[in-house]
Amino acid sequence: MNHLPLIIKREYLTKVRNKSFIIMTFLSPLIFVGIFALVAYLSSLNSDTVRKISVLDESGLFTNEFKSSPHLQYKLLSGNNLSEAKKEAESQEIYGLLYIPKIDKLEDLSKEITFYSEDSPSLSLMGDINDLLENKVNTLKLKEAGIDSETIKNLHINISANQETFKGKETSKLGSGLKLIFGGLAGYLLFMFIIIYGNMIMRSVIEEKTSRVIEVIISSVKPRLLLLGKIFGTTLAGITQFVVWVVLILVLMTVVTSIFGIDPSSATPSQQVLENSVSGGTQQVLQDVMIEINNLPITNLIIMFILFFVGGYLLYASLYASVGAAVDSETDTQQFMMPILMPLILAVYVGFFTVIDNPHGTVSQVFSYIPFTSPVVMLMRIPFGVPLWQQIISVLILFASFIAMVWFAAKIYRVGILMYGKKPTYKEIFKWLKY
Amino acid sequence: MEKLLVVNNVSKTYGDYKALNNASIEVEKGSIFGLLGPNGAGKTTLIRIINQITMPDTGSVFLDGQPLQAHHIKDIGYLPEERGLYKSMKVGEQALYLAQLKGLSKQEAKERLKYWFDRLQIGDWWDKKIQELSKGMAQKIQFVVTVLHKPKLLIFDEPFSGFDPINANLIKDEILKLRDEGATVIFSTHRMESVEEMCDHIALIHKSNKILDGKLIDIKRQYKSNTFEIGLITLDHASISAMLKDKFEIFPATFKSINDELQYKVKIPDSVSPNDFVSYLTSLGQLTHFVEVVPSASDIFIETIQKN
Numbered sequence: 001m002n003h004l005p006l007i008i009k010r011e012y013l014t015k016v017r018n019k020s021f022i023i024m025t026f027l028s029p030l031i032f033v034g035i036f037a038l039v040a041y042l043s044s045l046n047s048d049t050v051r052k053i054s055v056l057d058e059s060g061l062f063t064n065e066f067k068s069s070p071h072l073q074y075k076l077l078s079g080n081n082l083s084e085a086k087k088e089a090e091s092q093e094i095y096g097l098l099y100i101p102k103i104d105k106l107e108d109l110s111k112e113i114t115f116y117s118e119d120s121p122s123l124s125l126m127g128d129i130n131d132l133l134e135n136k137v138n139t140l141k142l143k144e145a146g147i148d149s150e151t152i153k154n155l156h157i158n159i160s161a162n163q164e165t166f167k168g169k170e171t172s173k174l175g176s177g178l179k180l181i182f183g184g185l186a187g188y189l190l191f192m193f194i195i196i197y198g199n200m201i202m203r204s205v206i207e208e209k210t211s212r213v214i215e216v217i218i219s220s221v222k223p224r225l226l227l228l229g230k231i232f233g234t235t236l237a238g239i240t241q242f243v244v245w246v247v248l249i250l251v252l253m254t255v256v257t258s259i260f261g262i263d264p265s266s267a268t269p270s271q272q273v274l275e276n277s278v279s280g281g282t283q284q285v286l287q288d289v290m291i292e293i294n295n296l297p298i299t300n301l302i303i304m305f306i307l308f309f310v311g312g313y314l315l316y317a318s319l320y321a322s323v324g325a326a327v328d329s330e331t332d333t334q335q336f337m338m339p340i341l342m343p344l345i346l347a348v349y350v351g352f353f354t355v356i357d358n359p360h361g362t363v364s365q366v367f368s369y370i371p372f373t374s375p376v377v378m379l380m381r382i383p384f385g386v387p388l389w390q391q392i393i394s395v396l397i398l399f400a401s402f403i404a405m406v407w408f409a410a411k412i413y414r415v416g417i418l419m420y421g422k423k424p425t426y427k428e429i430f431k432w433l434k435y
Numbered sequence: 436m437e438k439l440l441v442v443n444n445v446s447k448t449y450g451d452y453k454a455l456n457n458a459s460i461e462v463e464k465g466s467i468f469g470l471l472g473p474n475g476a477g478k479t480t481l482i483r484i485i486n487q488i489t490m491p492d493t494g495s496v497f498l499d500g501q502p503l504q505a506h507h508i509k510d511i512g513y514l515p516e517e518r519g520l521y522k523s524m525k526v527g528e529q530a531l532y533l534a535q536l537k538g539l540s541k542q543e544a545k546e547r548l549k550y551w552f553d554r555l556q557i558g559d560w561w562d563k564k565i566q567e568l569s570k571g572m573a574q575k576i577q578f579v580v581t582v583l584h585k586p587k588l589l590i591f592d593e594p595f596s597g598f599d600p601i602n603a604n605l606i607k608d609e610i611l612k613l614r615d616e617g618a619t620v621i622f623s624t625h626r627m628e629s630v631e632e633m634c635d636h637i638a639l640i641h642k643s644n645k646i647l648d649g650k651l652i653d654i655k656r657q658y659k660s661n662t663f664e665i666g667l668i669t670l671d672h673a674s675i676s677a678m679l680k681d682k683f684e685i686f687p688a689t690f691k692s693i694n695d696e697l698q699y700k701v702k703i704p705d706s707v708s709p710n711d712f713v714s715y716l717t718s719l720g721q722l723t724h725f726v727e728v729v730p731s732a733s734d735i736f737i738e739t740i741q742k743n
Contacts, residue, residue, distance in 0.1 A: 207522075213521055215518065216514075217536070219508070219511070220536040418488070
């Protein structure tokens, strides 16, 4: 008698038909996209305001330097003295007044220029103005020293070292960035998946205990089978939800961006990193990205992603299930959650700090073999190129520990599901293993 | 008689706690076997061992002559004391699921469920969720699910809890009917009147040990104490009472009667036959009431537990 498909089917259907599950499935992407749209909308509102800045340039050095942009309008004053200009700026609700006094030596400018405004001005605005002034002054200084600015421009050479591995594969900063994104995304996805759906399994076990249906069930099927069915069923439900989320978010994003005319790529910092790392137009960036993506070990990445994702999730899921079996109610789970979350959080920290710093360092290597951290850490390392044998060993360790963990969890489960009342201690749970 | 279930010297220890110590029982085919004992005596452990929920440390269990194996699950129907159903699942779906877990095909399960639901007149609950039903209603579903796969051995742990007297009677009749159709029943309860009414055979477990086992009638014979309840109309109650007290061990008794009479429970020595006792009593007055006091299951239960 093979009841596993039957159990998986029930677990899956129960989860998927659950009202709060359905609501979460469809509401989360709405909220996510809604918040994104709101933020984008607000920031566009923010930058829509036009700032007017008066410039009183007594030195006459910067007359042609201030160029208005849609968000920033410069108004050059002439003939006013400083106090008049200040009064005028205040009464006309002008954002600020830039005062450049008449000076004898260019060096003095650094101390003499003043910006007057109602409140303290925005940092980015001040940065822009300072840069602008600095550039001009530098050019002037060079001229003083008898060097033409054109000469300087011609003298300046941009260096960007070509990166290549010993085997002749080209690498680049852009590639490293992409690898980080791939690895980080995979690791983070797994982390979220474990937390959300691990909890779901735990709750489902607790529900069976509190509704007292468990003894009826295990007089028909072996606890290990029930445990496996529960894990697989919930995993399938989780994957369903994830897929719906991804599809909905993509669709909604497209709709939102076309309505608001927001370019979503401009909002992601990673994209900016990429843009900064290469010089050239967006077209060029896109091309480079495509080339780099093609350079990634895609097949290897996808296969390993699936293996580590499944293995890591199953490993943690069986832990969650045994916690569910050990307690009577969700409030009692706290004490047992810590030991589960610790390695998971550790994995993410190691992933985001050590791996980024040195993908093949000793720490990264060790943690990519330990089954509780390997799914996250190894997934983050693979884009940087990990020898296949290392990956295989790590996967084997992971799945071997999953099998051991199911055995271990089933033991706790078998005893725990029939225990009611007192919250067990670790010592008692350890004893259960021997029953 | 053929034995359906034989449990041989089964022991089970949880940590330092011995839950069951060398327990053996034999259950005859087609009988109702009462498994009795105070709370925490080890009944549930024994039942769980029979259901292969827990494995015994030592000892063996045979069902129909074969050592207990995984496939025997479908030959056993178990209604646990701690029972419940998935609250948010619909009645029909849930019953189908549980029946399929016991090895029935979906079609078969549907047909049998329809039969039982019609019979217990609960057909219109099919699409209701368990949480919408009362406890008694849910218990009925649970009962149906337990017997649906026509197991050879039925194990009921406190089957009547949660039922009103009408439904308890209904379930009792169903159990008796199942027995008549050939099923063997193990029945664990604290309700002694149902033990009295239904059980052919009882075993008493106390502090992890089986302390009493046998046919209910035999045990009763064993426990009877040659005591008779009598009603006697006499001219002089006081002097007759004194005479009786002199000759026998007597206890006060009260029973409903239309006469004004002496009412006693009298224990007679083995040397005196009941016939002799009756003639003696008729010589003292008019005998209106003469019944042998048979120990009830409850009396036996209490007496045995106290002795141990």
